[in-house]
Amino acid sequence: MTPTTEIIEAAAGTPRFVAGFTGPPGAGKSTIARRVVAELSQRFGDDAVGYLPMDGFHLATTVLDHLGRAGRRGAPDTFDIDGFVSLLRRATVPGKDIYAPDFDHRGVGGSTAEPIAAALIIPATAKVLVVEGNYLALDGEWSPVRDHIDRLWFVDVPDGVRRERLSVRHIAAGRSAEDAGRWIESVDDPNADLIRSCRHRCDVLLDGTS
Template identity: 40%
Template structure:
């Protein structure tokens, strides 16, 4: 059985600050993991903890979700039902965005798209990165070594993998889809026909991570 030990968000923040201190430019951290693992929750908590430990706003979020292809584009491709699968993202745009964060001098603005769950659409320039030297990006496929996705991992200084028990992930995803306007039948179909299939693919990439975390009841464990 794999050994584990509990950690805290504050301890993870210290790890980030320690590693970021060795970077001449921006430090880019990725958090990969299956749908419903709690990636965005960890990323937001980590940013807050990093800023608190640093005593100023040194960290910013740059989530992969902003690079969802627009629904009209997916509809034209016949891929709207598969939204969330690897080919439904603008991965080239995502890679270009990471490159801009990597190479743009700190202090110069870098726009980053966000994803509006109320409209189920990306919002161009929803975030403007300026003086922050630590960037946290999170998404399912950061460790995927297939086609254009293989260009993502080399742009990250570190990439962690976060997961949670399958039952927990299913419950979270059901709530997410219900809040998004699906009825219960459609929400369950989305989870079991799409999200869990995506999860199987994402789980196959965990061995490429620098750190593997498991979330249980808002506690984090390192494997």
């Protein structure tokens, strides 16, 4: 059964069903989450589904520079955790349109990629809310996130596939192949290990290779 089919069945009879997709960087969770949103929108209409990416809550580069964390962007403490939890809590209950931030991974005009405030709308009429991000199953400060997700998929791939995808992504964003390799080894891989340590808090394991 595909995630979309599972969500349709599970959402029946609920005011709003919250489906989450998490996993290591490069596992394919964003691709799968967006595919699910597209499939649900095609079947039920755009106003029947909302999309909330955790990446919209990245701290801006100026803030990371101030905190001395620009070299660890993507680590758990480089996000506005409280802001994400607060908006997720509001978004679990239908009632009115909610504006959410998105993240421009490419940057604008060659600039550094940054979060974009109020770039997404979660419709008041949304029957399903699709949430995706690296740390949806994390403990500690992130633990309230899991409480607001009805079903959480853990997306994973072999490390070779994951690292190849990340290398392509980082090079496309302007890094040299050498810099991309260093970033994967020093930032992405440790984050992947941390994320995998929490997969027992997820409901379904999903292969992200396809």
